Amino acid sequence: MPTPAIETKELTKHYGDLVAVDHISFEVRTGEVFALLGPNGAGKTTTIRMLTGLTRPTAGDARVLGFDLRRDLPRIKKHIGVVPERSNLYDELSAFDNLVFAMQLYGVPRRERGARADELLRRFRLEGKRDVPFARLSRGMRRALTLAAALVHRPRLLFLDEPTVGLDVVSAHGLRALIERLRGEGVTIFLTTHYLEEAERLADRVALLVQGHIVALDTVEGLKARVRRGSTVEVHLVGAAGEERLCFHGEDTEAALRLALAHAEAEGKQVVTINTLQPTLEEAFIELTGLSAEVMLAEKGSSNVA
Amino acid sequence: MWRDDLRGIFYIALKDMRAYYLKPPNISWGILFPGALILAFAIRTPGDLRVLAPGLVTMTALFSATSMEAIVITFERRTGALERLMLAPITLPAMLAGKVLGGILFGLAISAVVLVGVTAGFGLAAWRLAPAFLALLLSTAAFSALGALVSVAVREVFEAQTLANLLRFPMIFLCGVFVPLSRLPAVLQVLARALPLTYAVEAVEAALLGTPGWPMAFDLAVLAGFTALLFALAAAILRRRLD
Secondary structure (H helix, E strand, C coil), rough: CCCCEEEEEEEEEEECEEEEEEEEEEEECCCCEEEECCCCCCHHHHHHHHHHCCCCCCCCEEEEEEEEEECCCCHHHEEEECCCCCCCCCCCCCCHHHHHHHHHHHHHCCHHHHHHHHHHHHCCCCHHCCCCEEHCHHHHHHHHHHHHHCCCCCEEEEEEEEECCCCCCCHHHHHHHHHHHHCCCCCCEEEEEEEHHHHHHHEEEEEEEEEEEEEEEEEHHHHHHHHCCCEEEEEEECCCCEEEEEEECCCCHHHHHHHHHHHHHHHHCCEEEEEEEEECHHHHEEEECCCCCHHHHCCCCCCCCC | HHHHHHHHHHHHHHHHHHHHHHHHHHHHHHHHHHHHHHHHHHCCEEEHHHHHHHHHHHHHHHHHHHHHHHHHHHHHHHHCHHHHHCCCCCCCCHHHHHHHHHHHHHHHHHHHHHEEEEEEEHCCCHHHHHHHHHHHHHHHHHHHHHHHHHHHHCHHHHHHHHHHHHHHHHHHHHHHCCCCCHHCCHHHHHHHHCCCHHHHHHHHHHHHHCCCCHHHHHHHHHHHHHHHHHHHHHHHHHHHHHC
């Protein structure tokens, strides 16, 4: 079995009396997209900050790419890329120079820097902004360039902290497509988000983080299965009196279907379509965390998921 | 690891030079302000202007080494750019050393211009440039480390500027730039001995006007000690702030 990309044991962070992250233990498998989902203040960013060495854990242990977080941090940093929540490149430097500076810090050989920077600019559709200072790029472009800067040294593990916050629908969609492509290239991705749909769309597995605790960790389907109570079908009926859409709930799909057909026969209506309804991640989130989905969205504005 | 650190130090300093230091306002602030102060003093107190040369050179070093250094870390902490450096495969002291090196290089470049100017202008022997440059190297190191300490000690850029001026201006009047230390009251002489500018002025004065020897070597050693102490304090505070 390959070494997990991330392995934490009882990882904890206190800020004075505040417990930001409280004894969390989890594994991120090599090559997967792992999402840490939770509302603001849940401890998502603190978890990333600990795993990337920006802040030291108060207690607990972690291994990143097989290296001990406390002892081997410089080695870990060589193999990870990080996209913080805030796009934080240098305003005064051009898109090209920002990428070159990142490569200089990571020891990318001088002869490769120019070509690699141009390749990344093309990949992120920023080749036309090569010499434009970072400060003068649009928000979506700044986000894309920040992601490009995290990839200059071809990291094996990429941390993305709320990657699409503040982006318009088109930019967010483009960024998600890039994330999916990186997954296809074998990069392990650790993602934090408060967008349920984003986690559902991108993640292989999702951990629900609430007030510093992981309350559930599973695949999206696994989380949904935990809240599945019976089965629901939606039927579209047409009859002399008009048409209607109704939902029928049963112990399983067959039972729900029987109820729907019995209703159609009793009303003298014809069934046009039948859809089985799956529980959404939102329903799973609400049931497993005791929070409402609105809590997630209310704090940062509405979802930009396209 | 040390190779990564050395590379990081170099490129951070280079980036800071491009992004912050080599802007016209910084260059003019580094030269014009000390020049204006010295000129005002010379007009008010005519005499042998050569005695003001060490003060002018050292004050230029102080202002140019600390002008951006005292705010750059605060500024980058506010914009989040400092975190980008912290994510690179280098240690925190190396990152801070890169910042300090930027201040040293800029301070040294600006004060070297003034040094060459006063040496030529006052007809001083050219050999004096070498010991004076050495004195300026150690002085700018101490001043840049002081700037770094100021920069990590506060949260806002305007606080950094205020604190930097709070330290710089009393130093100018206490440390022998305009008035020799021996003419100050005893208590102020003791206070002056706790400030790096005093040793910088003494070292540059020995190099330009006196005889570079053991007293100057002592001043240089004290400046090296100030650099180490201020740097260690800045690194410790920054570590605590990031945690």
